[in-house]
Amino acid sequence: MALPDPQEIAGLPAHERVYRALRARILSGEMAPGESVTLRGIAEDLGVSMTPAREAVRRLVAERGLEMTASGRISVPVPGAARLEELFRARELLEPELAVRALPRVNKQVISRMKALDAAIERCMAGGDALGYVRANNAFHTTLYEQAEAPALVALVESVWLQTAPFMRRIYGRLGTAALADYHEAALRALEAGDARALAEAIRQDVAQGAALLRPAALDQTDL
Amino acid sequence: MALPDPQEIAGLPAHERVYRALRARILSGEMAPGESVTLRGIAEDLGVSMTPAREAVRRLVAERGLEMTASGRISVPVPGAARLEELFRARELLEPELAVRALPRVNKQVISRMKALDAAIERCMAGGDALGYVRANNAFHTTLYEQAEAPALVALVESVWLQTAPFMRRIYGRLGTAALADYHEAALRALEAGDARALAEAIRQDVAQGAALLRPAALDQTDL
DNA sequence: GCGGCGCGGATGTGATCACAAATATCGGCG
DNA sequence: CGCCGATATTTGTGATCACATCCGCGCCGC
Numbered sequence: 001m002a003l004p005d006p007q008e009i010a011g012l013p014a015h016e017r018v019y020r021a022l023r024a025r026i027l028s029g030e031m032a033p034g035e036s037v038t039l040r041g042i043a044e045d046l047g048v049s050m051t052p053a054r055e056a057v058r059r060l061v062a063e064r065g066l067e068m069t070a071s072g073r074i075s076v077p078v079p080g081a082a083r084l085e086e087l088f089r090a091r092e093l094l095e096p097e098l099a100v101r102a103l104p105r106v107n108k109q110v111i112s113r114m115k116a117l118d119a120a121i122e123r124c125m126a127g128g129d130a131l132g133y134v135r136a137n138n139a140f141h142t143t144l145y146e147q148a149e150a151p152a153l154v155a156l157v158e159s160v161w162l163q164t165a166p167f168m169r170r171i172y173g174r175l176g177t178a179a180l181a182d183y184h185e186a187a188l189r190a191l192e193a194g195d196a197r198a199l200a201e202a203i204r205q206d207v208a209q210g211a212a213l214l215r216p217a218a219l220d221q222t223d224l
Numbered sequence: 225m226a227l228p229d230p231q232e233i234a235g236l237p238a239h240e241r242v243y244r245a246l247r248a249r250i251l252s253g254e255m256a257p258g259e260s261v262t263l264r265g266i267a268e269d270l271g272v273s274m275t276p277a278r279e280a281v282r283r284l285v286a287e288r289g290l291e292m293t294a295s296g297r298i299s300v301p302v303p304g305a306a307r308l309e310e311l312f313r314a315r316e317l318l319e320p321e322l323a324v325r326a327l328p329r330v331n332k333q334v335i336s337r338m339k340a341l342d343a344a345i346e347r348c349m350a351g352g353d354a355l356g357y358v359r360a361n362n363a364f365h366t367t368l369y370e371q372a373e374a375p376a377l378v379a380l381v382e383s384v385w386l387q388t389a390p391f392m393r394r395i396y397g398r399l400g401t402a403a404l405a406d407y408h409e410a411a412l413r414a415l416e417a418g419d420a421r422a423l424a425e426a427i428r429q430d431v432a433q434g435a436a437l438l439r440p441a442a443l444d445q446t447d448l
Numbered sequence: 449g450c451g452g453c454g455c456g457g458a459t460g461t462g463a464t465c466a467c468a469a470a471t472a473t474c475g476g477c478g
Numbered sequence: 479c480g481c482c483g484a485t486a487t488t489t490g491t492g493a494t495c496a497c498a499t500c501c502g503c504g505c506c507g508c
Contacts, residue, residue, distance in 0.1 A: 014492065015282075038459065049493045051275075054460080058239075058279050062286040064379065071500060072460045079376075086376040093317045152303075152310040152387065155288065156380055163376065238462065262489065273463045278490080295470055296490045451508090458501075464494085471488070478481085 015052035018042065019059055026065045026076065026162060029134050029169030036075040037066075065162035076166055081215070084167065088211035090160050094153060095141070095207055096200035099187070101148035103196050111191055114143055118184045130172040137168070140184060144191075164214075171213045183209060239276035242266065243283055250289045250300065250386060253358050253393035260299040261290075289386035300390055305439065308391065312435035314384050318377060319365070319431055320424035323411070325372035327420055335415055338367055342408045354396040361392070364408060368415075388438075395437045407433065 012020075022042065025031050043053040057074055060066040067077040079087070117140040124133035138161070145154055183206035190199035236244075246266070249255050267277040281298055284290040291301040303311070341364040348357035362385070369378055407430035414423035 013490095040459070050460085051492050051494090055279065055282050055491095059282055059286040062283040064376075068460090073500085074460090083376055086374050089321065090318065090377055090380055093321060094314065097313065097317060150310050152288075152307055152384075153314055156314055156383065159380065159383070160376075237460095264489070274490085275462050275464090279461095292490090297470085298490090449508105451506105453504105453506085455504090456502095459499085461497085461499100463496090466493090467491085469488105469490085471486105473484100473486075475484085476482090478479105 013052070014046075014048045015055040015059075018046050018048060018052050018056035021046055022056055022060055023065060023162070026060070027134075027138060027165045028131055029166060030131070031076045031166060033076050033078040033166040036073060038074065060162075063159050063162055065159075065165075077163065079163065079167075084164065084214055085211070087160050087164050088207060088214070091157065091164075091207045092204050092211075094157050094160070095145070096203045098145040098148045098150060098153055098157060099199050099203045100196045101150050101153075102144050102146075103191065103194065103199055105147045105149065106144070106191055110143060110147055111188065114140055114184075114188060114191075117143065118188065121184070125172075130169050133172055134165070134168045138165075144187075167214055168210075171210065180209065181205070237276070238270075238272045239279040239283075242270050242272060242276050242280035245270055246280055246284055247289060247386070250284070251358075251362060251389045252355055253390060254355070255300045255390065257300050257302040257390040260297060262298065284386075287383050287386055289383075289389075301387065303387065303391075308388065308438055309435070311384050311388050312431060312438070315381065315388075315431045316428050316435075318381050318384070319369070320427045322369040322372045322374060322377055322381060323423050323427045324420045325374050325377075326368050326370075327415065327418065327423055329371045329373065330368070330415055334367065334371055335412065338364055338408075338412060338415075341367065342412065345408070354393050357396055358389070358392045362389075368411075391438055392434075395434065404433065405429070 031037075037057075039050050039053045039057065042057070043050045046053070057066060057068075061068055061074075064077065066074055068074055117136050120136040121133060121140065124130075124136055145157065148154070183202045187199055187202040187206065190196075190202055255261075261281075263274050263277045263281065266281070267274045270277070281290060281292075285292055285298075288301065290298055292298055341360050344360040345357060345364065348354075348360055369381065372378070407426045411423055411426035411430065414420075414426055
């Protein structure tokens, strides 16, 4: 009901712009786990008042992409090992379902987009571009899942991603050290073959592999 | 940081009280699907200003317990059949996992509490108490899942519940008409026997049965 | 040298206000 | 009698402000 500001990027309300900006920062790993932010800082950063900043923060807190202490201090959550295990388990349960639902709706164009993203992922791995890697990996999965036309399920998965994202960047350092099976390629083969069972299994293993990489990282910083 | 109001129920911030009040109304089915609310109405209702009302609403919108039109009007969502199918599928995937995780931590006291709730459920069914039925059914599941000590998974499930809750009351009218298998009792037996497989299956079927009851209801009002 | 105390800045909360857009209401015209 | 347009009301948005609390830091006493 109010886009009073003249230079509005795309007719979006201020709180929505703030939300998207913060969300993107979290998902791409720009914000480190444990990092704290302030309403006034966000507001000044994005050129708005505290009110829309607060709404955006509260929305992200509801989605558990940010957390607030009892006294109201805002920070990026630092999930313990147990929490991360839960989150990856949720991904294991939900993402194969999304992949299978997407399967019948996936056309050649989507597959080629996914292949391009997979190539970009390997390029980022080789070139040492951690941020690009995280973004391309997100895009690979998102591209597939949005074909499922299951917004409620996608929303659940995105909430989980928001919580695991700050750690994906840390995984990156371990990518070179471990010999990784390429489940993305397996998923692409299953997509082209129309094999639902194989697709579900490839996605599940891709998630499980991510979880396995994260586990030692979570351990060495104990809890919280 | 600010509990300026004298008669504060429990030291909770105003926006938190508003959030809980609205959430309870939605979960218990007091608010009908499609019903619309206004910030000023909520604020006046609960004796606060618009600011905390807005924050609570935005939080609930983030959790999809409320929705906002493009122009900002607030209403209780009316999920179409496809959306409901997604939500119940998510419950089928997530709730058995929670039940299995709870199993080793469930003691006699919890079981007897669940038995009492199950008895209350049947009492409400017999007595025609729709609201009591919804609440007792929620409590039955919640009592089990909170034993799992898996807050991230519980949060996901609760988000789904928030979206399906407005329809649970409609289910109620169909409870008498269909012959229902008592999966709650099956779950309780599995709990006492320590049988994880049977427990997961009982919970899955309980959810599936709810979904089956809802399906014709969703159909006769087509979409939205 | 060290620990507790107090003060000042920083921070979230909530109320109020002006404003713009959407919706509802009502009167006039065909 | 019905439909359309103008106006009034309703409603969400965002800025600003006062306030209570919390955190950090330096100072004083032991």
